[in-house]
Amino acid sequence: MNDFSDLEIELEKLRPVQPSENLVTQIERALAEAPGSAATAGVLPRTQRLHWNWVTLGLGVAAAAFLVLARIDSDHSVKQAPATASAPPVSSRTTPEKADQLVVSDLSQVVYNTRNEGLLFADDSAQPVRRVRSQTRETLQWRNPSTGASLRVSYPSEEIELIPISGQ
Amino acid sequence: MIIKDREKVMENAATHENWKVCFSQLAPGLLLFARQWMRSNADAEDVVQEAFVRFWRKQHSVDNRALLYATVRSIALDFIRRDSRRARREANAFSGSEQSVEPYFEVDDESQQVLHDAIDRLPHEQREVLVMKIWNEFTFAEIANVLGISQNTAASRYRYALAALKRNLLPHE
Numbered sequence: 001m002n003d004f005s006d007l008e009i010e011l012e013k014l015r016p017v018q019p020s021e022n023l024v025t026q027i028e029r030a031l032a033e034a035p036g037s038a039a040t041a042g043v044l045p046r047t048q049r050l051h052w053n054w055v056t057l058g059l060g061v062a063a064a065a066f067l068v069l070a071r072i073d074s075d076h077s078v079k080q081a082p083a084t085a086s087a088p089p090v091s092s093r094t095t096p097e098k099a100d101q102l103v104v105s106d107l108s109q110v111v112y113n114t115r116n117e118g119l120l121f122a123d124d125s126a127q128p129v130r131r132v133r134s135q136t137r138e139t140l141q142w143r144n145p146s147t148g149a150s151l152r153v154s155y156p157s158e159e160i161e162l163i164p165i166s167g168q
Numbered sequence: 169m170i171i172k173d174r175e176k177v178m179e180n181a182a183t184h185e186n187w188k189v190c191f192s193q194l195a196p197g198l199l200l201f202a203r204q205w206m207r208s209n210a211d212a213e214d215v216v217q218e219a220f221v222r223f224w225r226k227q228h229s230v231d232n233r234a235l236l237y238a239t240v241r242s243i244a245l246d247f248i249r250r251d252s253r254r255a256r257r258e259a260n261a262f263s264g265s266e267q268s269v270e271p272y273f274e275v276d277d278e279s280q281q282v283l284h285d286a287i288d289r290l291p292h293e294q295r296e297v298l299v300m301k302i303w304n305e306f307t308f309a310e311i312a313n314v315l316g317i318s319q320n321t322a323a324s325r326y327r328y329a330l331a332a333l334k335r336n337l338l339p340h341e
Binding site (some may be wrong): 003004007008009010012013014015016017018019020022023024026027028030031116119120130142 | 187188191192195196197198200205209213216217220221222224225226234235238239241270271272273274275278279280283284287298300313314316327330331333334337
C-alpha cells in the first residue's frame with residue numbers, strides 16, 4: 001500500500017471515452033485492403049529519407065586528402081633528391097620511417113548526442129526494433145615529423161542503430 | 169484442394185474474429201493513450217486506426233502491447249509534426265494554457281470532472297505514464313519499453329503524477 005492508494009482507486013473509477021462504432025468498420029476495411037493500398041487515416045506514409053553515411057563519406061574525404069597530399073609530398077621529394085630518383089617510387093610512399101611524410105598522429109571520435117527514437121517494425125521484418133540515432137564528430141590528424149606541418153580533418157557523422165528488442 | 173481452401177477460410181475467419189476481440193479489449197485504453205497528443209476523439213481514432221492496422225498486419229496478436237502503444241505514439245507524433253498548425257495548437261495545449269476540447273473520460277459527477285481537469289493539467293510526460301499504468305494496466309517495465317526510459321524513471325513519473333494530482337485536488341476536498 002502507498003499514500004496514493006485512495007487516489008488510485010478514484011482514478012480507476014474514471015472510464016475512458018469509448019471509441020465510435022465507425023472505428024471498427026474502418027479498421028475492418030483497412031485490414032481487408034492490400035497492405036500497399038491501405039488507407040493511411042489522414043497520415044501520409046513515411047517517406048524514405050536518404051541517409052548520408054557520414055562516417056564513410058568522411059573517411060573517404062580524409063583518405064582522398066591524405067592520398068593527394070602523400071602524392072604531392074612524394075613528387076616533391078623525388079624532384080628535390082635526383083640522386084634517389086632511381087629508387088622505386090612505391091617504396092618511398094610506403095616507408096613509414098621516411099621523415100618527410102605525413103603520418104597519422106591522432107584519431108578521435110566524440111559522441112555528442114544519442115537519441116532513442118523508439119520501437120518500430122523493420123522494413124522487411126515483423127521484428128520490432130528500437131531505433132537509436134548517435135551523432136558524433138570524428139577527427140583525424142596527420143603530422144609531418146620533420147617539418148611540423150599538420151593536417152586535420154574533422155567531420156560530423158551520424159549513425160542509426162536498429163536494436164532488436166525482446167518481445168513482451 | 170477444397171479442404172485446404174476451407175482451412176484457409178477458417179484461418180482467415182479466426183484471424184478476423186481475433187482482431188475484433190483484441191481490439192475491443194484495448195480500444196478504450198488505446199484511444200485514451202492517443203488522446204495524449206490528439207485533442208479530439210476523431211483525430212485520436214485516426215491515429216489508433218493507422219497504428220492498429222499497421223500492427224496487426226505484422227503481429228496478429230497483442231502479446232507485444234508495448235510495440236502497439238509505441239506505434240500509436242509514433243504515429244501520433246508524426247501526425248502532429250506534419251501539421252505545423254496542429255503542432256502549435258498541441259504545444260499550447262501541452263503547456264496547460266488551453267483546456268482540452270473534448271473530455272478524455274465519461275464523467276458522472278462533479279468530483280470526477282475535477283479529477284479529469286486535474287489530469288488534463290498534468291505535465292505530458294507524467295500523464296502518459298499515468299494513462300498507461302492506470303487505464304491500460306501496463307507494468308513499469310512495459311512503460312519503460314514504450315517510452316525508452318528506465319523503469320525507475322517510469323515509476324518516478326508515476327509517483328510525481330499522483331503527487332501532483334493529490335496536490336491539485338486538495339483545495340477541492
